[in-house]
């Protein structure tokens with residue numbers, strides 16, 4: 001695979017469920033206001049981060065290819 005993903009969390013919609021932290025420990029952390037932050041802005045493409053994005057109840061997590069910016073998740077309709 002070898003792709004790098006740029007990870008963003010839209011904190012205007014994050015409800016602090018913590019599910020992303022459960023899915024991908026080390027990739028996300030909650031701040032004292034229970035808002036999620038990516039631990040690193042760019043990560044190697046991996047199943048755990050994808051599962052975190054898919055599992056977010058409010059679709060606050062966006063993944064894009066780090067080089068081109070092409071959106072990986074959420075999928076376009």
Ligand code: SF4
Nearest residue numbers: 014015017018020056
């Ligand atoms: S799973 Fe979504 S709503 Fe829950 S803490 Fe992570 S980004 Fe926020």
